[in-house]
Amino acid sequence: MSLHSALRTPHSALAPSRRQALKHAGAGFGMVALAGLLGQQAKAAEKVTAAKPLAPKSPHFQPRAKKIIFVFLQGAVSQMDTFEYKPELQKNGGKAGPGGGTLTASKFKFSQHGQTGSWFSELMPNIAKHADKLTWLRGLHTDTPAHPQAVVQLHTGSANAALTRPSLGAWLMYGLGTENQDLPGYVTINPTPNFGGAVNYGSAFLPAHFQGTRIDDQGRLPNLRSATAGSLQRKQLDLIQAMNRDLGATAGAPDQLDGVIESYELGFKMQGKVPELLDLSKEPQAVKDAYGIKDGAAGSFARQCLMARRLSEAGVRFVEICQPGWDHHNNLHKGLLNRCESVDQPTAALLTDLEQRGLLEDTLVLFGSEFGRQPTTQGADGRDHNITGYPMFLTGAGVKPGVTYGATDEFGIQAVEGRMHTNDLHATLLALLGLDHEKLTYNYAGRDFRLTDVAGTVVRDIMKS
Structure with a gap:
C-alpha cells in the first residue's frame, strides 16, 4: 500500500506496523506540506515519466x-x-502635468x-557605487494598475485570475x-501573503516539484524539522517509498506518483542541508556588518x-527576496527614507559579495517592482501608480x-x-538562461502554454556577445 492509498484508507483498517510508520512519517516529513505537494501534483495534465524530474537538463542554446x-x-x-532624475519635473513642480494632476518635484x-x-538620489548612496555595473531597463510597462494582478503578472506572465499560471x-x-x-532549485524568501500569495511561486498546472520552496526571513522552512531520529526516519521513509513504488508498478497508478516520491526524498535531504546553509551565525562578523545584519524586523x-547569496552559491537556480511596504x-x-535605508546597504553588499566570490560570472540579479509611480501629487504627500513607464535594473551574468x-x-x-512589456522581460530572462520562450x-x-503566452520579444541589445 502506498502513502497515497493509505491517506484514503480508514486508519483502523491499516496494519499496526503501517499505522505506526505513517504516524511517525507525518511528524518527520511535515505531512501538511507534503500533502499539499500531493494536491498540487494532482493538477498535472500529463504523466511525468522522468525518474529524476529535477535533474539538470540541457538548455535550448548556450x-x-x-x-x-x-x-x-x-x-x-x-x-x-x-533612480529617475527628470530635470523638467524638478523645474515644473507645482504646475499642471500634461496628463492632468499637479507635477511634484522630488x-x-x-x-x-x-x-x-x-543618476541616483541621496536615498541610494550604496547602490550608486555600483553604477557602472548596472544594466538599466527604463522603458518597462505592464497591463494593470492593480497590485494583485500586476504582482501576479510579473511572477507568472498573466494577470488573468481565471487561470493560475506557473511562476x-x-x-x-x-x-x-x-x-x-x-537542495530545492527554487527558493522564495519572505514572500508576501497578499497579492497572489503562493501563486507567485507556485507551479500551477506544471508538476508540483517545480514550485518554489518558501522560507521566512529567519531562514525557517515550515514543517522541515523532524521529531524522529535520522536513522529511524530513514527506515520509515524507505517503507513509504517501497509502498509507493509497489503502487507505481500496478495498472492505473496515479500519474503524479513519481513526483511525490521525488519530493519525499528531497524533503529528507533538505532536513540535513537547509538549516546549516541558512545558519548565518557562521558568517564572519565583517560580512554580517557589511550587509547590516541586525536582530528583529530592522534586519x-x-x-x-x-x-x-548563500543559496545561490550552493547552486540554487532561482532565489527571490521580497520586501513589501513600497505602496506610498x-x-x-x-x-x-525608511524603506530605502533598509534596502540600500544590503543590496549593495549583496552585489559586492557576489562579485568578490566570482558568482556574478554565472548569476544574474534582477531588481525592481511590479510597476512605478506617477510624477504628479496624490493627496498631501503621495504618488499614484504608473504602469506606462518605469525602471528595473539587471546586473551580473550575461548582460x-x-x-x-x-x-x-x-x-x-x-x-x-x-519599450519593454512584462512579456518581453520574461522572454529576455529566459534567453539569458539559454531557453527559447x-x-x-x-x-x-x-493547448500548449508558455510563460509569455503568445507575446514576448527578446531584447538582445543588453546582452553580452
Whole structure:
C-alpha cells in the first residue's frame, strides 16, 4: 500500500506496523506540506515519466547565466525619487502635468555616479557605487494598475485570475532542472501573503516539484524539522517509498506518483542541508556588518540578502527576496527614507559579495517592482501608480554593464524608447538562461502554454556577445 492509498484508507483498517510508520512519517516529513505537494501534483495534465524530474537538463542554446536572484520590492518604488532624475519635473513642480494632476518635484537630492554618469538620489548612496555595473531597463510597462494582478503578472506572465499560471521560477525548473539534488532549485524568501500569495511561486498546472520552496526571513522552512531520529526516519521513509513504488508498478497508478516520491526524498535531504546553509551565525562578523545584519524586523532584508547569496552559491537556480511596504499613496517621503535605508546597504553588499566570490560570472540579479509611480501629487504627500513607464535594473551574468535600454518622457509618465512589456522581460530572462520562450511549452487542457503566452520579444541589445 502506498502513502497515497493509505491517506484514503480508514486508519483502523491499516496494519499496526503501517499505522505506526505513517504516524511517525507525518511528524518527520511535515505531512501538511507534503500533502499539499500531493494536491498540487494532482493538477498535472500529463504523466511525468522522468525518474529524476529535477535533474539538470540541457538548455535550448548556450546560456549566458545559470542562476537568478530576484530582488522584489513589492508596492512600486517611486522611481522619480530614487533612480529617475527628470530635470523638467524638478523645474515644473507645482504646475499642471500634461496628463492632468499637479507635477511634484522630488524633495531628494540627485547626483551622477561612475563613468556612466548614472543618476541616483541621496536615498541610494550604496547602490550608486555600483553604477557602472548596472544594466538599466527604463522603458518597462505592464497591463494593470492593480497590485494583485500586476504582482501576479510579473511572477507568472498573466494577470488573468481565471487561470493560475506557473511562476517564472517554476518554468526555469521545468526547463533546466537543478544542479544540486540535495537542495530545492527554487527558493522564495519572505514572500508576501497578499497579492497572489503562493501563486507567485507556485507551479500551477506544471508538476508540483517545480514550485518554489518558501522560507521566512529567519531562514525557517515550515514543517522541515523532524521529531524522529535520522536513522529511524530513514527506515520509515524507505517503507513509504517501497509502498509507493509497489503502487507505481500496478495498472492505473496515479500519474503524479513519481513526483511525490521525488519530493519525499528531497524533503529528507533538505532536513540535513537547509538549516546549516541558512545558519548565518557562521558568517564572519565583517560580512554580517557589511550587509547590516541586525536582530528583529530592522534586519529582515539584510538577512534575506545574505541568505540569497548563500543559496545561490550552493547552486540554487532561482532565489527571490521580497520586501513589501513600497505602496506610498501617502507618507511618501518619510516612507521612502525608511524603506530605502533598509534596502540600500544590503543590496549593495549583496552585489559586492557576489562579485568578490566570482558568482556574478554565472548569476544574474534582477531588481525592481511590479510597476512605478506617477510624477504628479496624490493627496498631501503621495504618488499614484504608473504602469506606462518605469525602471528595473539587471546586473551580473550575461548582460552588458553600464548600459541603459529604454527611456520615459521628460516627466517620467510614459515609456517612449525601448519599450519593454512584462512579456518581453520574461522572454529576455529566459534567453539569458539559454531557453527559447517560444519552445518552453507545456500542454495543458488541450493547448500548449508558455510563460509569455503568445507575446514576448527578446531584447538582445543588453546582452553580452
